[in-house]
Amino acid sequence: MGSTTLAVVLGFASTVLAGAAAFFGFMAFRVAGDARSKADRRWESAMRPQPHLSFTNPPAPGQPIELQVENLGGAMAAGAIVAEYGDDLYACELTLPDKAPARRILVPAVMKAWKKAPQPAFLMIAGRDASGRWWNCLDGMAEIKNPARWGSDNLREMRLVGAVSFPELTGNSSRAK
Numbered sequence: 350m351g352s353t354t355l356a357v358v359l360g361f362a363s364t365v366l367a368g369a370a371a372f373f374g375f376m377a378f379r380v381a382g383d384a385r386s387k388a389d390r391r392w393e394s395a396m397r398p399q400p401h402l403s404f405t406n407p408p409a410p411g412q413p414i415e416l417q418v419e420n421l422g423g424a425m426a427a428g429a430i431v432a433e434y435g436d437d438l439y440a441c442e443l444t445l446p447d448k449a450p451a452r453r454i455l456v457p458a459v460m461k462a463w464k465k466a467p468q469p470a471f472l473m474i475a476g477r478d479a480s481g482r483w484w485n486c487l488d489g490m491a492e493i494k495n496p497a498r499w500g501s502d503n504l505r506e507m508r509l510v511g512a513v514s515f516p517e518l519t520g521n522s523s524r525a526k
Contacts, residue, residue, distance in 0.1 A: 398425035398476040400445060400486055404469040405453060407434060413455035414439045414469065420449040427517035428476040429500065430456060431507060434469035438462050440513045445476075460512045473503050475518055483518065496520075 399422030405415045414434055428443040437458040474486035475493065483493040493499045500518035504510050 394422070396423040396478050396480060397482075397484055397490060398422050398428070398445065398447075398478055398486075399490065400425060400428065400443075400474065400476060402430070402471065402474065404432075404434070407469065408437075408458075410436065411458060413457045416454050416456055417451050418443065418445065418449075418454055419451040420445040420447065423447045424479050425476040426479055426481075429473060429515040429518045430471065431473040431503075431509065431513065432456060432469060432471050433462050433466045436461055436465055438472075438507070438509065438512075440509065442515060442517065443476075459509070463508060472507055475500065475515075477517065 398420055401419045401421055403417045405417050408414045414432060414437075416430075416432070424447040425443065425445040428445065430439075430441055430443055432439045438460050439456040440459045441454070441456045443454070471487060475483055475496070476486055477483050477496075483496040483499070485491045485493050485499075496518050497520040500515055501510075504513060504515075504519070
């Protein structure tokens with residue numbers, strides 16, 4: 350075997366090994382990207398608040414409504430709740446530690462509803478996680494991109510502007526009475 354043949358064989362072997370190294374490097378890059386993406390999703394789901402609210406019993410007219418609140422996810426640094434039942438609308442702000450056990454809270458009536466609701470229902474539940482992102486807890490935990498606008502639009506749609514103020518959500522520092 351001559352030196353020319355040896356050089357060609359070594360060149361071919363080097364090319365094949367370089368191609369295999371590039372292929373395995375690309376595969377390692379894809380696997381690392383997938384692992385990073387999955388880790389980001391796990392971290393986000395651990396940080397995102399997941400409040401579980403339920404009505405305990407119907408209130409007397411004009412009295413606060415009692416809710417049972419449990420947080421199954423990360424800390425809720427700030428939150429906003431609007432509910433309706435009968436002739437009244439109820440609203441309050443709420444903060445919850447992460448993985449908070451169930452507890453009962455009283456949500457005050459803020460005004461009379463425009464139409465009577467035969468069953469208690471939540472009209473708005475929003476929560477801010479520890480990183481500062483807001484989540485719409487009624488819409489499958491969708492992220493709220495512009496919380497001030499979203500909150501103002503929802504309060505306007507429910508005709509609660511001036512009756513309810515959520516300064517953390519809407520960015521308004523003045524509280525309506």
